Amino acid sequence: MLLDIAVFLAVLNVKKELNCSGAFKAVTALGNIAVGLASLLLMIRAVAINASKKKYMIPLAVVLGANWGTLLHAVSVADAVWDPQSSSCSPVGTSRFKPNVLTSFAADCVFMGVSFVSLLRKEGLSRLWRMLYREGLICMGVATVAYLVPSVFLLLNLNDIMNYMFQPFASIVMVTCSTRMYRELSEFLSPQVLPNPAISTLSTLEFYKPSSRVLRPGMDKSMAVRVQMETTTATESTFGTTDYTQSGDDSSSLHFARP
Template sequence: MVDWNSPQTLLSNSLTLVKLLHVVDGIYIWEYFTTLWFEWEVLTKRRPWRRTMLIYFATRLTALAGVCTELVGFNLTTRFNCQGWLLAVLITVYPAFALNSLLILLRTIAIWERKLIISVALTAVWLTNVAFLIHGITLADSVWLPLQNACFVVNSQKSKLNVLVSTITDLVLLLAMIIGVLRLESDSSIWRMLYRHGIVWIVLATIGLVPPTIFLFLNLNEPMNLMFQTPALVIMTICATRLYRSLATFGRRTTVFDSFLSSAPLASVQALPRSVRFQRNSSGGTQSLSTNSGPTGTSASLEVEFPTSYGRYRAEDLELVNDRLKAINEEGEDFHK
């Protein structure tokens, strides 16, 4: 049986921890700089500003500050203030945990159409998580080990309740988001995207948040208690910000589609599928809708399928679900009824 507290095991686990954190932190730094195009579009005003973008920026920056501070501490070989370093890590990492949960919270509340009881309940859950994270900062304790020329975090097992509450909070928010998406009962592409993202979120939250909670309760040794906490931060932050970007980008791509729906007086079903052809003049003129291809131009076919259980749709009926889904991207604005 392995003696988890023997000097050899502690040294081996510590080296594994440092190597793993270098890999995970490197992945997040790569993710941050390869997705700066979104911030650039906002700063250059090519993308409209929304208040939730402030939370998005803060999430990414605090996580970046946390992983960079962590790397600095693990690469210094001369004596330094270990307690100050650990506090600096937690002061940046814990807000990142809270902010990526806040991104999920705002999205979930929007999906539930800001129903009061849902909004109050989920906000209370999130605030409870914030309170436990703040409490966790006060429990930080680290010492310098002269023989290893490195800092060593001690008493990390005391933070197990904070990690457990964070895990439960994110899982509750994600389940609420999935249920809210299922309530919309739509076949639109944005609905399918939200549903897929919700499923992926549940899986990744389990992969990222459950292992650190389990190891903290097992309390094998200090390195094993810390082994999966940074990977959980990186996984949750990457997924939360990618979800935000994908929905914001999707909202821009659907503008023309929305305009077409709002201008269509009726949509009827004659046969399944039904083809609509675009007539394009070879001289570079404007495109026009046509059911026949002329001899002077080329045509492209777009097949539109409707369920067989319905005969006709009013334009406002077709717009209703799309408007509700679009409102998910408009947390700071009223819903279109």
Template sequence: MVNFRDPAVEAADGFILLKFWHVVDGIFIWEFITTLDFEWSIIRGRRRCRWTIWVYSLSRVAALAAVVANLVLLNLNTPVDCQLSAILEMLPAYMALAAASFLLVLRIVAIWRGNMVAVVIAAIVWAINSAFLIQGVSRLRYASEAPGAPCEPVNIQATKVTMIVAFVTDILLLVIMLVGLFRLDCHRHGTLATGRFLWNQGVIWLLLATVAGVLPTVFVCLNLNESLSVIFHIPWLITMAIAATRMYRGLDDFLSSDINCSSHGTPHNGGRRMSVSGTWAPAVPIPLDGTGVDVRSTHDHSLMSQAIRHSLGSDSDRKLHDQPHELA
């Protein structure tokens, strides 16, 4: 059996961690740069600027700051204050995770149409998540074995509870969201493209959060050695930040591509073509992720449409008009 505390094994694991983190950091930087056109389109006024863009931007910028700090620490050969460096790296990392979770809370509030029980539970879960993330930053200690040597965590087990709580709370938030969508039958009604789109996003998000969260949680609990205990921390951060922001952009793109419908057009909706009878009235902008949700229903699914209207809410000065259409 491998002795993971053997100095030679620890050195090999440290080398693997160094290369692995460089790869995942590079993936996030590539993702950040290649998706800047979304922010640019908002600056140029081609997209509607909603207040939730600040939450979206916080998740992206904080994750970028954490990645840059991580790369600097991995490649710095001069003596530094390891504790200060750790705070500069972990604080934005946990801020990015908290912002990503908050984007999920916004979806929950919209899907449950402000249902007090669901909103309070989601708020409490998110607050617990944020509190333990803050505690994780305050309890983590870094040090170097020799002057000029890389900074390494010396009490990674102190963050074990933080990792477990962050993982569990993210899963709970996703379950609350999926339960809300399940209550609306969004997983079955093919003609309600927005509901189906949200359901698919939720399932994908749940799978990503589970896979990304299980690995760092398991390895920090196993405590094989310092390198293996933290090897999946950065990938977890990057996965959650990319998933949250990509799904925010995906929903915005989905709604933007389906917002204008002419009386005799054949718009694309959820990847399917539809034939339209009559004129579609503009749908109510729902504050889901602050992007607004364009919900349309058929006469065959009038009960489903009513459930979505009541569950997702509507603006005070506009009404949702159901117009008949059928799948081509």
């Protein structure tokens, strides 16, 4: 998407006549590849939430294939001509982008809708569930607003410029939304390690049951319990002060008299 924006701005700032049709096809191809990959991320999330079940995977894959088909069709029909008055490229026939925009809108809504409904059916209180629920709710609202505007203008079909004007905006919003969801989930599953973390371990208890064999007279009829202390270490803090360090391995035996 960044490459698409760079090429788009370069084409807009060219003051000499160039092959506008080829340039516009390149801009459309880069943008549609980014949108298609964003839809792929949304589909993977929907499949993963449903544990990769085939009854979800196959229909969602079909929807993704239809979306990619319309994206490729948009590249083939993209066209622009040189406008001497404005000294810039002017897109033509943008009403032919209608299947592309409407199908992408429907596909992304299907992916996010499946994820959202699946989360509601598996309602929980974990931090991961809350994060996925919040991300899904926000992304559904953002995608609806982003795609609704260009869809309305395409259906109205006022002119070529108005038909195309909001499509780059919708593409940027969807790519940003889907990649932000992926990055937030990645950061949640792989949290950053603090520069000087305190290292602590859990203590363990080991219980020794008395032997079942017959004891000779004078032997201690008790049960030994060993308590083992693990090491806890705190390193220098980020504020320049040094915390105390305490470590050790202590083993002791507690004897409980048998009744």
